[in-house]
Amino acid sequence: MTVSEVKPGIYWIGVNDRTTDLFEGLWPITSEGVSYNAYLVKDEKSALIDLAKDFKTTALLDQIAEILDPAALDYIVINHMEPDHTGVIRALRLIAPDATLLCTKRAEEMLASYYGITEGVRVVSEGDTLDLGTHQLKFVMTPMVHWPETMMTYEVSEQVLFSCDAFGGYGALQGAIFDDQYTDLAYYEREALRYYANIVALFSRPVIRAIDKLKDVPVTVIAPSHGLVWRHNPQRIVDLYREWANYALEGPELGVTMLYGTMYGNTEEVAEAVASGVARAAVPVDIFDVRHIHASYILPSLYARSGVLVGAPTYEGELFPPMAHVLDLAARKRIRDRKVGYFGSFGWSGGARKEIADWAEKLHWDMIENWEFPGGPDRAKLTEAEELGYRFAMALKDKSSAR
Numbered sequence: 001m002t003v004s005e006v007k008p009g010i011y012w013i014g015v016n017d018r019t020t021d022l023f024e025g026l027w028p029i030t031s032e033g034v035s036y037n038a039y040l041v042k043d044e045k046s047a048l049i050d051l052a053k054d055f056k057t058t059a060l061l062d063q064i065a066e067i068l069d070p071a072a073l074d075y076i077v078i079n080h081m082e083p084d085h086t087g088v089i090r091a092l093r094l095i096a097p098d099a100t101l102l103c104t105k106r107a108e109e110m111l112a113s114y115y116g117i118t119e120g121v122r123v124v125s126e127g128d129t130l131d132l133g134t135h136q137l138k139f140v141m142t143p144m145v146h147w148p149e150t151m152m153t154y155e156v157s158e159q160v161l162f163s164c165d166a167f168g169g170y171g172a173l174q175g176a177i178f179d180d181q182y183t184d185l186a187y188y189e190r191e192a193l194r195y196y197a198n199i200v201a202l203f204s205r206p207v208i209r210a211i212d213k214l215k216d217v218p219v220t221v222i223a224p225s226h227g228l229v230w231r232h233n234p235q236r237i238v239d240l241y242r243e244w245a246n247y248a249l250e251g252p253e254l255g256v257t258m259l260y261g262t263m264y265g266n267t268e269e270v271a272e273a274v275a276s277g278v279a280r281a282a283v284p285v286d287i288f289d290v291r292h293i294h295a296s297y298i299l300p301s302l303y304a305r306s307g308v309l310v311g312a313p314t315y316e317g318e319l320f321p322p323m324a325h326v327l328d329l330a331a332r333k334r335i336r337d338r339k340v341g342y343f344g345s346f347g348w349s350g351g352a353r354k355e356i357a358d359w360a361e362k363l364h365w366d367m368i369e370n371w372e373f374p375g376g377p378d379r380a381k382l383t384e385a386e387e388l389g390y391r392f393a394m395a396l397k398d399k400s401s402a403r
């Protein structure tokens with residue numbers, strides 16, 4: 001993509017990644033892609049803000065060269081050390097050995113451990129500034145958004161906030177970088193929520209802390225390191241991030257995530273009946289077949305909704321393994337304080353029912369339905385299933401933990 005001027009003297013020089021299949025080696029982006037947004041401030045002195053993953057080195061250097069000779073760079077600001085934003089640094093060091101790296105104290109240690117870089121590094125602290133001429137950069141410490149060494153950079157004259165992971169999302173850019181250049185913002189907002197649930201949600205308290213810290217700072221552009229650059233309505237993405245962070249701190253919204261897995265279709269048939277019961281209670285439900293849908297796409301719903309219905313058969317005396325995998329990720333992401341109901345088929349002795357109770361305890365989920373049945377469903381079981389779904393949804397409405 002071509003270089004874009006964000007504000008006078010401030011350029012987006014990022015790159016799209018449509019090659020990586022799994023972001024962080026975990027989260028699918030094969031069809032969505034992702035952007036690594038880097039920025040260049042050109043003034044009496046020049047400063048590059050954030051970089052890209054190492055295999056994008058040539059592409060990023062080409063982008064820089066559209067504005068200035070990369071060898072002439074004065075400063076490189078490292079807001080965050082994760083290699084999707086620093087992988088290029090080793091090559092850039094060879095090309096611009098005199099450029100000073102600016103980063104936090106923790107990032108200084110990581111520059112040494114990741115890349116063996118110990119020279120030409122200047123540590124910055126809260127409120128420190130860097131004069132480039134008519135532009136001035138100010139550094140804002142935002143630890144744990146996303147790693148402990150993370151900071152944001154604020155350009156004072158044009159009021160641009162370079163927020164790195166915060167306010168970012170999946171989705172390669174499609175020919176334009178700004179929010180006002182897209183008619184389908186819903187796509188990027190959906191991918192931003194998936195990114196939040198996959199990557200950021202565990203750090204929701206630091207996210208709120210960072211947003212509160214910046215609430216009186218005038219911002220004309222939110223310039224994150226993934227996804228859209230928000231110049232038309234920068235408050236929109238800040239409000240969304242606050243809302244999503246509050247799911248973790250104040251509780252999720254009323255709604256059901258139904259997870260099901262099935263071996264021969266018996267639990268699936270019952271899941272359809274349970275969903276009918278939820279729908280009868282007029283409670284929204286997202287339905288995921290855990291055999292086929294990657295947990296990356298399930299986590300946003302689990303994160304945002306107050307109830308979880310788990311439909312899975314017993315497999316070798318235990319819970320159907322693909323379901324256990326999703327619940328394990330929910331536990332690792334600390335998606336807690338939900339109401340949960342279980343249903344599932346067994347052949348001879350059962351076992352999933354007991355295991356789901358153990359998962360509920362581990363996850364701090366309140367189990368209010370737990371039903372396993374032998375073999376396949378008949379009309380009576382389907383009626384019972386629909387009633388289970390209805391009871392569960394009504395319980396969510398009656399004494400919901402939802403906001």
Ligand code: FEO
Nearest residue numbers: 080082084146165
């Ligand atoms: Fe986009 Fe935490 O790196």
